[in-house]
Amino acid sequence: MHKKKLVVFLPAHNEEGNIAKVISRIPREPHPDWQVEVLVIDDGSTDGTVEEAKAAGAEHIVSFARNRGLGAAVREGLASCVRLGADIGLMIDADNEYPAEEIPNVVAPIWEGRSDYTMGSRFKGSIRGMRLHRRLGNYCFTLLQALLLRRMIWDGQSGMRGFSRLAMEHAEIIHDYNYAQVLTLNLVRKGFRMEEVPITYQVRQQGESFIKFNKYMTNVLPAVWKEMRRPVSRKRVAELKKARAVALRKVSMEK
Incomplete structure (x- = not known):
């Protein structure tokens, strides 16, 4: 039986104290077919x-x-996963805050054909060490996405996300600074199915976050505005749904 390829990618900038820890936590044989x-x-x-x-x-x-920025790194990660022949891609931050051992849970909805795009949700799971101002910032940006998409979202800034091959092929990140909000807006507006999976989260013990409030606001809000103004072709969405149905039939035949 042909094994499905899962590529776990880590966008990283000056994470020498954390990246090896993250990689060591990644399950290498989570399933005999992976x-x-x-x-x-x-x-x-x-x-x-x-x-x-x-x-x-x-x-x-x-x-x-x-x-170049986190948005540029994630964009390259998605493109590289496609070039490497990944059936599923999983992005995880390199700061050791997210639970790499829970990767199988985060990609399970994609593997089972229920979803195209998953997010490891800290607020549906458990959080240790997050300061109040960061919680409030996460709540505000998550609420903004929920209002724009008119659907419930628990954790719109998660640094742990799974992608089907089709989602990776069609995801667009329109700015280099960050990806968190615009990527979800882009994929959901195109008709890709999203699911949030509870995870455990521990604020970083080593290193420093790149996020600075003023810079974050002045870069992210204009990008969200730009993304929402981009037209989404109904014909294109229909084509994507048809391609997804073909991909799902192929998956079911190979199981």
């Missing part, structure tokens, strides 16, 4: 991130010559 590979998108790191990733067992490294 082949798991690790991909690191090095966003212009100036420390030993790449060396630590290689030593920890990452099969693939893509390095940017300079720091």
